[in-house]
Amino acid sequence: MARHGTKNPLTDRLGALSDPLRLRMLRILASHELSVGEIAKVFQLPQSTMSRNLTTLARTGWLVKRQQGTTTLYSLIEDDLDEDARRVWCVVREQIPTGPETDEDDQRLEGVLAERKTDSLSFFGRVGGAWDAIRAELFGERLTALGLLSLLDPAWTVADIGCGTGNVSELLAGCVGEVIAIDQSGAMLDAARLRVGENPRVSFVKGSLEALPLEDASVDAACCMLVMHHIDEPTPAMGELARTLRTDRGGGVALLVDMVRHERHEYRREMGHRHLGFADEEIRDMFTGAGFEPPRIRHLPGEPDAKGPGLFAAAARLKSG
Numbered sequence: 001m002a003r004h005g006t007k008n009p010l011t012d013r014l015g016a017l018s019d020p021l022r023l024r025m026l027r028i029l030a031s032h033e034l035s036v037g038e039i040a041k042v043f044q045l046p047q048s049t050m051s052r053n054l055t056t057l058a059r060t061g062w063l064v065k066r067q068q069g070t071t072t073l074y075s076l077i078e079d080d081l082d083e084d085a086r087r088v089w090c091v092v093r094e095q096i097p098t099g100p101e102t103d104e105d106d107q108r109l110e111g112v113l114a115e116r117k118t119d120s121l122s123f124f125g126r127v128g129g130a131w132d133a134i135r136a137e138l139f140g141e142r143l144t145a146l147g148l149l150s151l152l153d154p155a156w157t158v159a160d161i162g163c164g165t166g167n168v169s170e171l172l173a174g175c176v177g178e179v180i181a182i183d184q185s186g187a188m189l190d191a192a193r194l195r196v197g198e199n200p201r202v203s204f205v206k207g208s209l210e211a212l213p214l215e216d217a218s219v220d221a222a223c224c225m226l227v228m229h230h231i232d233e234p235t236p237a238m239g240e241l242a243r244t245l246r247t248d249r250g251g252g253v254a255l256l257v258d259m260v261r262h263e264r265h266e267y268r269r270e271m272g273h274r275h276l277g278f279a280d281e282e283i284r285d286m287f288t289g290a291g292f293e294p295p296r297i298r299h300l301p302g303e304p305d306a307k308g309p310g311l312f313a314a315a316a317r318l319k320s321g
Contacts, residue, residue, distance in 0.1 A: 013085060016060040021045075022053055023096050024105055026062060026076050030093070032109065033066075033075035038116070041304040042108045061085060100262045100277070100309075107302035107310040115304050142171070149175040156220035156251055159244065161209050162227030166192030173202050180219065184208040209237045214244040220251030228258045228286075229275045238290035245318045252318035254292065256283070260299060262309035283314050292316040 016022060021043070028034070028042060036054060040047045054074055057063045062085070065074050081089060096102075149171060152158070156176045160169045163181035169192060172179045179202045183189050189204050196202050207213035209224065209231055222241055231237045238254070245252045259277035267273040278286070280297055287295040295316035302310050 010084060010088075013060045013062065013088065016056050016062060017088075017092055019053070020097075022057060023092070024102065025050075025053060026057065026089075027093070027096050027102065028105060028109060029063060029074055030076040030078065032113070033073045034112070035071050035073055038112045039074070041112050042105055044108070044307060062089075100260065103260065104262065104302070104310050107299060108304065108306075111302045111304045111306075114301065145171055146174065152176050153220065153250060155249065157218070159212070159214065159219045159222040161212070161222055161224045161241065162230075163192050163204075164188050164225070166195040168223060168225055169202055170196050173199050177201065178203070180205060180214065182207050182212065182214075210240060212240055212244055216243055217246040219244050220246055220249055221253045221255070223255040223257070225257045226259070228256060229273050229277065232274050234275070234278075234282075234286045235289040238286050238292070242290045242292065242318055247318055247320055252320075254287075254316060254318070256286075256295075256314045257300075257311060259308070260310045260312050264309060277309055278312070280312075283312065287314065287316045291319055293319055 017026075024043065025039065028039070034042070036047050036051050039054070040050045043050065054063065054065075058065055058074065061081070063074050063076055064080060065072050067073075076089075078086060078089060152172075152175050154176060157178040157180065158172055158176050159180045159182060160166075160172065161182050163169050163183045165188060166181060169179050169181040173196060181189070181192050181196075181202060181204045183192065184207060186206060189206060193204055205213050209227060210233075222245065224241070228234050228237070241254055245254065261277040261279045261282075263276065265276065267276065283297055284294060287293075293316050295314040297312055297314045300311045300313055
């Protein structure tokens, strides 16, 4: 392993820690050894930007690097720091701010590590690496999703609220008795109709989550994909959704997929978002305040190339009685 800048004065080392991005980088590299490309994916920044910051951190003695073939890997190894630097790092490490930004870093890191594992398996097992392509060629791209959707009761009626262009409705159509695709945009409903095609199991209705065009206790399950952040008052909207659910056939289930709490304030201005994602406690209150059991909340692993905030999936059953 090579370390650069071991004779730099302490002021240079402290100066390298003055950038919040570098602190986030050190936080990640203290627990994982990553390449420049992997670090760029974690922080959603160009490789040139990350390379420049890595060079600064290595030159001032915070990072070590090693070669693995043609790839250079970087890490912070606390035991390899000299005594002064180790004392500084112990203090700084405890003061690095945590919150939505670092949560997103961690989620994207999970995706990068999962991608690395896949790459490793494909390298050491050529057949295993080619299996996805072979399976897609033989059986198509959608078999996994359609197979999992078979867990749903085929007699159920499911509402796809905020259906958009109909990707969820299209998947559900072959697995349940009826799909009601709802959107307040006529253009989106037209796109969904075009996507789904002629299917007697799918109906398209114009309406919003705040005032659903559904009878009381008329659907077994409902899903809202990336809808709730557009709603001014989420809990009353969940109450309106609860009104439409029936529980007599084993259903009464709602699924909510949306963004975790984040700090991308430009989304309000550029895309009209009412909420900058939701914290877990807000999600729980949203469900329980509308008469649901406490939800199961899962933070979805981030895809390395995804540019948006992290996502969660929350599901809960309506309380009986």
